[in-house]
Structure formats: C-alpha cells, structure tokens
Amino acid sequence: MKDPKDTQDNLASDWNINDERVLIEKILYQRFHFFLAFFSLVVAGAIGTMEDSGPRPHLYMTIGVLLIGTVICWFMASMLKHSQAKLDLILGKMLPKDHPAVMVNSLTQQDGNKRKFNAQLITAFCCWVLTIACFTVVLSQIVSNMRTRPPAGNRLPVKHHDQAPVDWSVFE
Numbered sequence: 001m002k003d004p005k006d007t008q009d010n011l012a013s014d015w016n017i018n019d020e021r022v023l024i025e026k027i028l029y030q031r032f033h034f035f036l037a038f039f040s041l042v043v044a045g046a047i048g049t050m051e052d053s054g055p056r057p058h059l060y061m062t063i064g065v066l067l068i069g070t071v072i073c074w075f076m077a078s079m080l081k082h083s084q085a086k087l088d089l090i091l092g093k094m095l096p097k098d099h100p101a102v103m104v105n106s107l108t109q110q111d112g113n114k115r116k117f118n119a120q121l122i123t124a125f126c127c128w129v130l131t132i133a134c135f136t137v138v139l140s141q142i143v144s145n146m147r148t149r150p151p152a153g154n155r156l157p158v159k160h161h162d163q164a165p166v167d168w169s170v171f172e
Contacts, residue, residue, distance in 0.1 A: 017090060021087070024087045025087060027083055028083040028084060028119065032080060032123075034076070035073070035077070035080060035123055038073065038076065039073055039130070042073065042130060043130075045065045045069070046069070046133065046137075050062050059141055062137055063134065063137055063141070066133055066134035066137060067134055070131050070134050073123075073130055074127050074131075076123070077123040077124060077126075077127050080119045080123050081120055081123075
C-alpha cells in the first residue's frame with residue numbers, strides 16, 4: 001500500500017509552470033462565465049422587482065437587488081483582473097518563448113489581447129451599467145418623494161377620522 005505522503009510529494013514535484021498556466025486559464029474562464037451569469041441574474045432580478053404591482057416596497061427591493069448586485073459584481077471584476085494579471089505574467093515572462101501556448105498567445109495578440117477585453121472591458125462595462133442603474137433608481141425615488149410631498153412651510157395638521165379629506169391642490 002502506498003503512503004499518501006509519497007504521492008503528494010510526487011504530485012508537487014511534477015507540478016510545473018505549464019500546469020499552473022492551465023489552472024489559471026481555467027479559473028479565469030470559469031470566473032468570467034460565473035460573472036456573466038451573476039450579472040444576468042441581477043439584471044433579471046431588478047427588472048422582475050420593478051414589474052411587480054405596488055408602489056413602494058418593490059422599489060426598495062429593486063434598489064436592494066441593484067445595490068448588492070453592484071457591490072458583488074465590482075468585487076468579482078477585481079478578482080477577474082487579478083487572475084488576468086497572473087495569466088499574462090505566466091504567458092509573458094515565465095514560460096519559455098518556444099512553448100506552444102506562448103507562440104499562440106503572441107500570434108493572437110497581433111490585433112489585441114482578447115482575454116484582457118473579456119476580463120477587464122466587459123466586466124467594467126457590466127459593473128458600470130449596474131452602478132448607473134442603481135443611482136438612477138435611487139435618484140428617481142428621491143425626485144418622486146420630493147414631488148409628492150407638500151412644501152415644508154405649508155403642512156397641514158394630521159387628519160383625524162372625523163375630518164373631511166384634504167385638498168392638496170391648494171398647495172400647488
């Protein structure tokens with residue numbers, strides 16, 4: 001029977017920079033796909049809460065979904081940027097120049113690095129879309145609150161159950 005320490009030592013000694021590159025590439029692409037799925041989920045959740053009937057609770061849920069989703073997406077984008085930097089370092093400086101991955105990388109970079117486009121530009125665009133949507137919903141809520149409230153100096157006393165309904169058109 002083999003000793004587990006022997007197999008772990010053999011695995012560690014067999015690990016090389018190419019294995020690290022393969023691992024980092026898989027992690028980068030998995031994280032990118034997860035980011036896109038999460039972004040889609042946040043957008044669908046925000047749209048779903050906006051379409052429900054009812055005035056205020058759903059708007060607050062929309063703000064919550066957008067705010068939490070935006071923060072998480074920005075954190076995920078920073079993880080993608082870090083993984084992209086690791087992969088660029090491995091492909092650019094650590095692998096030998098005659099390695100097939102380096103040769104393919106140099107040939108595909110003639111018209112720009114597509115991995116950087118995926119990991120940085122698309123994720124930044126998605127994060128900014130969520131950020132702007134969140135601010136837009138919050139500002140629309142603030143503006144709608146300002147329009148529905150009577151002016152501060154002309155507030156009426158609290159209406160009692162035996163009083164007539166208040167005519168708010170007087171304050172416009």
